[in-house]
Amino acid sequence: MTSITPKITPIYQTSVFKFQDLDELDQYFQDTSSRYLYSRNGNPNSDELVNAINQLEGGAGAVATSSGMSAIFASILAYCQTGDHVLCAADIYGGSAALLNTELSRMGITVTYVPFEQLYSLGQFVQPTTRLLLAETISNPLLRVADLRRLATECHNLGLKLVVDNTFATPLLTKPLSLGADISLHSVTKYLAGHSDVTAGAAVAADPEVAARLKQIGVFYGLTLSPMESWLAVRGLKTLRLRVREHCHNAQAVAEMLQQHPGVRAVYYPGLPDHAQHALAKEQGGGMFGGMMSILLEDDQEAVSGFMRRCQRFPFAPSLAGVDSSLSYPLGTSHRALTPEQQRDLGITLGLVRLSVGIEPAEELVEDLRQALG
Incomplete structure (x- = not known):
């Protein structure tokens, strides 16, 4: 029979792999990279994803996890144990803060939030x-x-590690490890997979020993990513460069229109020249600024709800970075767990709406937002 050599890696939808005898088992434990034992320990599909993301980030090794949250969890545990203390930027995804405030605090890991x-x-x-x-x-x-370069220098001078959530930027805009970060992590659910049909995460380490520790945490805590999700994420990665280019192009057009619209009080987008870190974003992002932005409408719930109802191309869907545009409401979703004081200090108010700009024709997105603002 002619041998079959598929161009695309098949989906290894199996929980376990067979051994012929005890000699093969001994060989596995002498070199666990020689073959597969159990999909929690490793699977060809998750390994393919890990290798692709590690190459994109320029790392020494990585782990694929069941979600972005589990990637954050693994990254913190790679360096911390009971009694340790973590610093966290105050401007952070609400889920990251909730993880630190609840579960990690129960494990005896404390946190201090640092204003930007x-x-x-x-x-x-x-x-x-x-x-x-x-x-x-x-x-x-x-x-x-x-x-990130300045932040890494500050951290290392103080004997700290720098863990960076690179989800919004992707490695196409910024490679944190090349700027001195110790771990770069992603919610693969977002741009890397890109089609709103995968829940996955990844953490990439600059040090091979830390990469091995990430892998160990993934295995012991069962943070493993399934073969099917891995396969879908690999497929999504193949169009990452094309997608990110269109996300950035469309977001720039949308931001420029919104900045001129009388119904918008503020636009938060690094691609606008008056953004406080525009020059840094341009240099660190290679001239691209990403597909995410937030806008400030009237601080009135009905005004925001009316805008959401009128949007046709931006459905209210509390996630981001899919090929289809969407909008989200930080006060009621991603940052809901923060205290009112934290929300106020961060500028997360009733009128703040986050836009994830997709890859549809830019003129259609601009026109839809224009009519929704009315």
Whole structure:
């Protein structure tokens, strides 16, 4: 029979792999990379995804996880244990804050939140047990841009590790490890997979020993990504460059229109020249600014709801980065768990709406938002 060599990796939809005898079992434990045992420990599809993301980020090794949240969890545990202390940028995804405030605090890991303006002077927040800083390349939801090279220098001078959530930027705009970060992580659910049909995460390490630790955490805690989700994410990655280019192009057109619209009080998008970190974003992002933005409407619930109802191309769907545009409401979804004081300090108010600009024709998106603003 002619051998079959598929161009695309098949889906290895199996929980376990067969051994012929005890010799093969011994060979596996002598070199666990020689073959597969159990899909929680490794699977050809998840390994293909890991290798692709690791190459994109320029890392020394990576782990694929069941969600972006599990990638954040694994990244923190790679450096922390009971009694340790973590610094976290105050401008952070609400789920990250909830994880730190609830589950990790129960494990004896404490956290201090650092205002964006003080990220480069961390000494005042450091304790003897402080191990790392968690930050985002482009913050959620106000699109503030962190100077990762400067941040890495500050962290390393203080003996801290820098863990960066690179979800909004993707490795096509910014490669945190090349700027000095120790771990770059993603919600693969978002841009890397790109089609709103996968829930997955990934964490990439600059140090091979840390990469091995990430893998160990994934196996022991059962954070494993399924073969099917891995296969879909790999398929999505193949169009990442094309998609990100269109996301950025469309977002720029949308942001420029919204900035001129009388119904919009503010537009938060790094591609606009008056954005506080525009020059940094341009340099660090290679001239691209991403597909995410937030806008400030009237601080009135009915005004926001009316805008949502009138939008045709931006359905209210609390996620982001799919090929189809969508909008979200940070106060009621991603940052709902924050205290009112935290929400107020971050500028997350009734009128703040986050837009994920897709790859549809830009003129259609602009026209839809124009009519929705009325």
